[in-house]
Amino acid sequence: MIRLYHIVKSYGDRDALRDISLHIQKGEMVYITGPSGAGKSTLLKMVYGAEHPTSGKLLIGGVDVSKMKHAELPSLRRNMGVVFQDFKLLPSRSVAQNVAMALEVIGASAESIRRRVPAVLNIVGLKGREDDLAGVLSGGEKQRVAIARAIVNDPAMLLADEPTGNLDGAMAVEVMEILQAINLRGTTVLVATHDVGLMDRFPYRKLRFVDGRLVVSPTKGSRS
Amino acid sequence: MTAPFQRALRGLKEHTYLAAVATGVIAAVLVLLGVYALVVVNLQAALSGWQEDVHVSAYFNADVSAADQLTAQATIATRTEVASVELVTAPMAAAWMKERVPEVGPLLVELGDSALPASLEVSLRPASTSPAAMDGFAASLSATGQFAEIDYGREWVERAAAFLATLSLLGGVLGIILVVAALFLVGNTIHLVVYARRDELEILRLVGATESYIVTPFLIEGFLEGLVASAFALAILQFVHHGVVLRLHETVPIAFGGQDLAFLPASILFGLVATGITIGILAGWVAVRRFLARLA
Numbered sequence: 001m002i003r004l005y006h007i008v009k010s011y012g013d014r015d016a017l018r019d020i021s022l023h024i025q026k027g028e029m030v031y032i033t034g035p036s037g038a039g040k041s042t043l044l045k046m047v048y049g050a051e052h053p054t055s056g057k058l059l060i061g062g063v064d065v066s067k068m069k070h071a072e073l074p075s076l077r078r079n080m081g082v083v084f085q086d087f088k089l090l091p092s093r094s095v096a097q098n099v100a101m102a103l104e105v106i107g108a109s110a111e112s113i114r115r116r117v118p119a120v121l122n123i124v125g126l127k128g129r130e131d132d133l134a135g136v137l138s139g140g141e142k143q144r145v146a147i148a149r150a151i152v153n154d155p156a157m158l159l160a161d162e163p164t165g166n167l168d169g170a171m172a173v174e175v176m177e178i179l180q181a182i183n184l185r186g187t188t189v190l191v192a193t194h195d196v197g198l199m200d201r202f203p204y205r206k207l208r209f210v211d212g213r214l215v216v217s218p219t220k221g222s223r224s
Numbered sequence: 225m226t227a228p229f230q231r232a233l234r235g236l237k238e239h240t241y242l243a244a245v246a247t248g249v250i251a252a253v254l255v256l257l258g259v260y261a262l263v264v265v266n267l268q269a270a271l272s273g274w275q276e277d278v279h280v281s282a283y284f285n286a287d288v289s290a291a292d293q294l295t296a297q298a299t300i301a302t303r304t305e306v307a308s309v310e311l312v313t314a315p316m317a318a319a320w321m322k323e324r325v326p327e328v329g330p331l332l333v334e335l336g337d338s339a340l341p342a343s344l345e346v347s348l349r350p351a352s353t354s355p356a357a358m359d360g361f362a363a364s365l366s367a368t369g370q371f372a373e374i375d376y377g378r379e380w381v382e383r384a385a386a387f388l389a390t391l392s393l394l395g396g397v398l399g400i401i402l403v404v405a406a407l408f409l410v411g412n413t414i415h416l417v418v419y420a421r422r423d424e425l426e427i428l429r430l431v432g433a434t435e436s437y438i439v440t441p442f443l444i445e446g447f448l449e450g451l452v453a454s455a456f457a458l459a460i461l462q463f464v465h466h467g468v469v470l471r472l473h474e475t476v477p478i479a480f481g482g483q484d485l486a487f488l489p490a491s492i493l494f495g496l497v498a499t500g501i502t503i504g505i506l507a508g509w510v511a512v513r514r515f516l517a518r519l520a
């Protein structure tokens with residue numbers, strides 16, 4: 001699903017990623033972990049096309065996205081959901097409107113929006129909250145709305161950059177359970193986090209970065 | 225899919241104040257352009273009125289007989305560039321002078337009827353009032369040898385034409401400066417709108433919106449702002465024009481040859497509306513593109 005070959009990403013003379021090669025299989029769930037500044041966000045940004053590698057090759061579903069043109073970005077992003085620590089919701093719009101944005105941009109019909117938004121809110125445990133303003137929700141609820149928006153298109157993969165970073169224990173566990181459930185439905189899930197407790201509780205393969213280098217890449221489900 | 229038009233309206237609702245500022249700036253520029261156009265249009269009308277009035281005074285030599293004067297009048301009347309010819313005989317000239325300047329009456333009586341020369345007052349057709357055409361006409365008259373002096377206010381016509389040309393040029397330059405300034409101001413206002421909506425644009429980008437999906441509502445907003453601004457500007461211009469006409473009626477009833485000030489012709493009104501809409505759309509386009517380029 002995702003293959004990196006000798007990826008280097010430099011900002012000026014600082015190397016955020018140094019010679020990274022790795023493979024993430026279709027339907028896999030993996031952690032991207034490591035200390036602050038290790039290059040976790042940088043890796044995800046390259047996968048969703050916000051950054052281009054300085055050198056190396058990045059294949060997603062067999063397509064080389066390292067040389068992807070600006071105009072091709074939308075088609076890449078429509079096939080992946082992205083979730084962030086700060087949720088990125090519009091607080092003055094309703095839960096349903098926030099989720100619907102991802103459907104509107106792909107030209108979904110009003111009818112299919114009416115059908116799919118409640119269905120996806122059901123998956124993230126926010127059934128019946130369609131008309132609440134996103135701004136008044138709790139952090140955990142906001143992240144669940146963001147996840148709903150990310151998966152409403154049935155994307156092949158879900159990228160989550162510190163999805164639990166702003167959440168306390170119980171809420172973080174809820175969010176992880178939802179990501180797990182999404183993965184079980186066949187979606188490839190990448191989670192950048194440095195929450196060791198969560199990784200222990202939900203054990204998946206870890207890609208550990210330190211200072212831009214991939215240091216440990218144990219097999220699926222093992223503990224570090 | 226939410227139609228781009230609906231998204232534009234939602235955007236306008238969410239930042240009414242900034243939209244009003246953009247609209248106001250466009251309207252102000254259109255009013256300035258319109259007022260300038262009103263001045264130029266009316267000066268042009270007045271000048272062409274005066275130009276139509278341009279006539280040539282040809283003063284006969286003292287030795288040309290009354291009969292020859294009549295013959296000359298008849299000959300000149302047949303020329304294509306001539307609208308009318310009036311013969312002012314020496315007694316008529318003297319009578320006119322006595323009436324105008326009574327103090328010279330006794331002097332004229334003493335000098336006799338032929339104190340002032342007889343003349344032909346020739347009105348030219350509008351097509352023949354250019355400085356060059358008048359030069360040619362005057363030259364052909366002096367070639368007959370019958371005239372002592374030919375007077376046709378050539379300098380005045382030239383100066384008026386030059387003045388109007390300068391005024392139009394100045395108007396063009398000022399107009400371009402105004403439009404550029406408006407583009408800049410409106411562009412910055414729309415940029416504020418874009419900035420206020422940066423979160424939404426960022427999200428749209430993340431969920432795979434195409435560039436045109438993001439840009440189109442801003443273009444529609446710009447179009448609507450330009451349209452509303454044009455309507456306001458035309459109403460204000462109409463109001464200003466009406467006010468000035470009323471004021472002129474009170475003070476100088478026969479200004480501009482007794483004609484009322486004209487309002488702007490349809491072509492210029494249309495041009496103003498087109499300018500307003502273009503400013504709105506272009507400013508919207510530039511502002512969003514500038515922002516998206518940074519968003520990546």
Ligand SMILES: Nc1ncnc2c1ncn2[C@@H]1O[C@H](COP(=O)(O)OP(=O)(O)OP(=O)(O)O)[C@@H](O)[C@H]1O
Pocket residue numbers: 011014015016034035036037038039040041042043
């Ligand atoms: N746009 C940028 N310009 C310059 N340097 C950058 C930029 N983005 C990231 N970096 C640098 O690249 C390195 C990796 O950053 P990155 O954000 O990927 O780290 P991270 O692993 O996500 O850290 P954190 O856990 O704090 O989020 C850091 O040294 C960072 O300062």
Ligand SMILES: [Mg+2]
Pocket residue numbers: 040041042161
């Ligand atoms: Mg990060």
